[in-house]
Amino acid sequence: MSKVHFKRKHLLEIKSLSKEEIETIIETARSMREVLSRPIKKVPALRGKTVVNLFFEPSTRTRTSFELAAKSLSADVVNFAAQASSVVKGETLLDTVKNIEAMNADIIVIRHSAEGSPHFLAERTKASIVNAGDGAHEHPTQALLDLLTLLDHKKRVDGLLIAIVGDILHSRVARSGIYCWKKMGAHVRVVGPPTLMPRFIEELGVEVYSDLKEGLKDVDVIYTLRIQLERQKGSFFPNLSEYSSIYAITPETIKYAKKDAVVMHPGPVNRDVELFAEVADSSRSLILNQVTNGVAVRMAVLYLIAGERK
Amino acid sequence: MKLLLKKGRIISPGIKDGEYDILIENGRIIRIGKGISEKKARVINLRGLLTFPGFIDIHTHLRDPGWEYKEDIESGSKAGAWGGFTAIVCMANTNPVNDNPSVTRYIREKAKEVAVIKVLPVGAVTKGLKGEELSEMGGMFKEGAVAFSDDGNYIQNSTVMRRALEYSGIFDLPIISHPEDTTLSGEGVVNEGISSLISGMKGIPSESEEIAAFRDATLCALTGRKLHLTHISSKGSVEIIRNFKKKKVKLTCDVTPHHLFFTEKEVFKFNPNFKMKPPLRSEEDRNALFKGLADGTIDMIATDHAPHDKASKEVEFNFAPFGVIGLQTALSVVIWLWKDGIINLHDIPVKCSLNPAKLLGLKDCGVIKEKRVASITVVNPDVRWTFTEDLILSKSSNSPFLGMKLKGRAVLTISEGRIAYYDEKL
Numbered sequence: 001m002s003k004v005h006f007k008r009k010h011l012l013e014i015k016s017l018s019k020e021e022i023e024t025i026i027e028t029a030r031s032m033r034e035v036l037s038r039p040i041k042k043v044p045a046l047r048g049k050t051v052v053n054l055f056f057e058p059s060t061r062t063r064t065s066f067e068l069a070a071k072s073l074s075a076d077v078v079n080f081a082a083q084a085s086s087v088v089k090g091e092t093l094l095d096t097v098k099n100i101e102a103m104n105a106d107i108i109v110i111r112h113s114a115e116g117s118p119h120f121l122a123e124r125t126k127a128s129i130v131n132a133g134d135g136a137h138e139h140p141t142q143a144l145l146d147l148l149t150l151l152d153h154k155k156r157v158d159g160l161l162i163a164i165v166g167d168i169l170h171s172r173v174a175r176s177g178i179y180c181w182k183k184m185g186a187h188v189r190v191v192g193p194p195t196l197m198p199r200f201i202e203e204l205g206v207e208v209y210s211d212l213k214e215g216l217k218d219v220d221v222i223y224t225l226r227i228q229l230e231r232q233k234g235s236f237f238p239n240l241s242e243y244s245s246i247y248a249i250t251p252e253t254i255k256y257a258k259k260d261a262v263v264m265h266p267g268p269v270n271r272d273v274e275l276f277a278e279v280a281d282s283s284r285s286l287i288l289n290q291v292t293n294g295v296a297v298r299m300a301v302l303y304l305i306a307g308e309r310k
Numbered sequence: 311m312k313l314l315l316k317k318g319r320i321i322s323p324g325i326k327d328g329e330y331d332i333l334i335e336n337g338r339i340i341r342i343g344k345g346i347s348e349k350k351a352r353v354i355n356l357r358g359l360l361t362f363p364g365f366i367d368i369h370t371h372l373r374d375p376g377w378e379y380k381e382d383i384e385s386g387s388k389a390g391a392w393g394g395f396t397a398i399v400c401m402a403n404t405n406p407v408n409d410n411p412s413v414t415r416y417i418r419e420k421a422k423e424v425a426v427i428k429v430l431p432v433g434a435v436t437k438g439l440k441g442e443e444l445s446e447m448g449g450m451f452k453e454g455a456v457a458f459s460d461d462g463n464y465i466q467n468s469t470v471m472r473r474a475l476e477y478s479g480i481f482d483l484p485i486i487s488h489p490e491d492t493t494l495s496g497e498g499v500v501n502e503g504i505s506s507l508i509s510g511m512k513g514i515p516s517e518s519e520e521i522a523a524f525r526d527a528t529l530c531a532l533t534g535r536k537l538h539l540t541h542i543s544s545k546g547s548v549e550i551i552r553n554f555k556k557k558k559v560k561l562t563c564d565v566t567p568h569h570l571f572f573t574e575k576e577v578f579k580f581n582p583n584f585k586m587k588p589p590l591r592s593e594e595d596r597n598a599l600f601k602g603l604a605d606g607t608i609d610m611i612a613t614d615h616a617p618h619d620k621a622s623k624e625v626e627f628n629f630a631p632f633g634v635i636g637l638q639t640a641l642s643v644v645i646w647l648w649k650d651g652i653i654n655l656h657d658i659p660v661k662c663s664l665n666p667a668k669l670l671g672l673k674d675c676g677v678i679k680e681k682r683v684a685s686i687t688v689v690n691p692d693v694r695w696t697f698t699e700d701l702i703l704s705k706s707s708n709s710p711f712l713g714m715k716l717k718g719r720a721v722l723t724i725s726e727g728r729i730a731y732y733d734e735k736l
Binding site: 138 | 502503504506507508509510511513515579580581582621624625626627628629
């Protein structure tokens with residue numbers, strides 16, 4: 001396996017990765033997928049290493065995916081669920097991590113509602129930090145597994161037209177996705193209500209649409225984002241049914257895209273809200289492939305991060 | 311005791327640029343001239359050093375009373391003296407709030423006892439900084455308040471702000487306003503711009519400052535009273551203020567050293583020491599601040615020195631309180647502004663001493679002149695130094711300049727004739 005292009009101690013974001021580093025992770029993930037297809041789905045690569053899953057936000061699939069990944073590499077895995085707090089009471093994030101570090105953790109996989117928490121910790125601990133989602137900032141392993149999934153299906157990504165649909169403003173998946181797709185040569189559109197579109201988003205080299213029909217025209221990939229009910233309170237839109245009536249991907253609206261367009265979603269899907277069941281369960285949906293690739297990609301990340309950097 | 315400052319290069323309005331001797335006695339400058347000799351005086355040689363009228367910082371938070379673990383009047387005054395300030399103005403958001411004469415008196419009396427430079431209290435505009443009822447401005451004025459401000463809390467109610475401007479006019483003291491329409495800035499923590507786009511953190515649009523600045527400037531025109539807009543950060547605000555000044559509306563404003571030195575790109579490291587209100591803005595905004603400073607739209611530089619202890623500041627960026635310290639690094643930024651050609655050497659005493667003195671009605675300060683108060687800041691503009699934690703005299707170390715190499719330091723700070731800080735090695 002090639003390690004030529006990966007010398008990082010942490011995986012904090014996609015933004016600062018080079019195309020070569022991304023390709024190295026993808027190539028490594030393909031080898032890991034081969035491991036996962038064996039009768040004994042395990043290699044000793046991380047034997048004797050401790051991986052701590054430190055999750056300050058509830059997450060079943062990402063945490064399970066990291067746990068399976070670490071175990072398949074023979075690492076010892078500890079799951080640590082914690083409460084994020086803005087109030088100074090009891091243990092701070094830094095305290096928590098210093099304690100985990102004192103137990104000789106080698107890699108800390110962190111999910112946190114506060115943007116930049118992984119960066120904050122990376123500067124202050126000896127362990128390697130893997131960002132498993134920080135607020136609305138980034139979710140790098142999601143972008144990598146999405147890339148692997150799309151490469152499986154379309155063979156190449158450069159030149160493809162990808163539309164990310166939904167709440168771009170609050171989405172870490174959208175931010176990591178935009179960087180990742182763009183670095184790999186795809187054209188990216190963002191489609192959604194202007195209230196959920198970050199100001200200056202065009203600076204990232206994407207095209208902006210508020211009309212679904214126009215936004216989906218000629219696209220190869222429809223990437224739908226989960227819409228959260230709480231956004232209603234912030235006056236972002238009146239209610240979910242109105243949102244759905246304008247932006248849902250349905251058997252009808254999918255026709256705006258190319259005939260062979262595929263549908264992706266980071267999960268969990270709000271069925272019949274942003275994505276209709278008939279589409280989510282159709283042959284054009286890559287959603288379960290995304291989940292399967294999640295484990296392989298996270299194995300690759302843990303493996304490369306733990307590698308010697310001399 | 312007499313003090314004789316020999317051969318410093320005086321940079322002050324009202325006196326020709328050149329080397330002079332300054333003789334000080336009983337807190338006053340008694341003579342300025344060449345070749346002064348005085349047997350009984352302590353002599354300090356200032357050859358090659360810049361001698362300014364004492365710097366005045368119109369915006370600090372000394373956290374005293376109430377949060378003395380973050381800062382207190384003594385530590386804040388020492389940090390100020392080290393940074394070349396001969397007087398600092400402390401905001402009213404203490405605990406209890408300085409919204410009544412007894413708190414103002416406490417600050418004044420404690421300052422007299424422990425402070426090494428002048429500490430001038432600001433009274434709250436409204437009771438409890440709530441923006442509803444006017445506080446006892448008259449009583450606080452008698453106890454030494456030099457201005458009124460609900461800093462940190464913008465007075466959202468326009469009628470209350472109008473009344474405040476009118477009422478403070480009795481004492482001819484300014485209202486210092488922190489312009490922020492909080493219904494627009496909301497829960498934002500960084501500039502709404504590249505920094506909110508990239509970081510995903512909630513943005514504070516510069517328009518939230520501009521709407522508030524425009525309203526206050528309009529009320530200033532309506533009342534004809536003294537308004538000072540503090541920590542202006544955006545291009546739009548500079549333009550609004552410039553336009554009002556063209557119409558002869560008598561408002562003033564300041565900018566902080568950190569808004570002049572940094573841009574929003576700093577927040578990509580998620581270091582909480584770059585979290586402040588208003589947030590660091592874009593390069594375009596920063597260029598407009600430079601222009602505003604040079605053309606006189608921006609009258610002065612003020613630190614907004616806001617100490618926070620490590621336990622509250624060394625946390626996730628989102629959860630950290632707003633504010634950074636600035637008393638010990640402001641001078642280096644001012645020197646950098648001059649060396650980089652953004653302002654002239656002769657702008658320095660105007661922006662750092664004369665205009666603040668005028669705003670606060672300190673008629674005795676702001677220039678180096680015979681018979682005036684002997685508050686003097688002596689600077690070595692060429693000394694290179696690194697701002698490390700061990701140099702910090704504040705009780706808090708939340709500075710965006712930590713670890714940075716800077717140029718220019720105060721050598722000698724004289725406040726009302728007393729040596730508040732002197733480092734003869736510089």
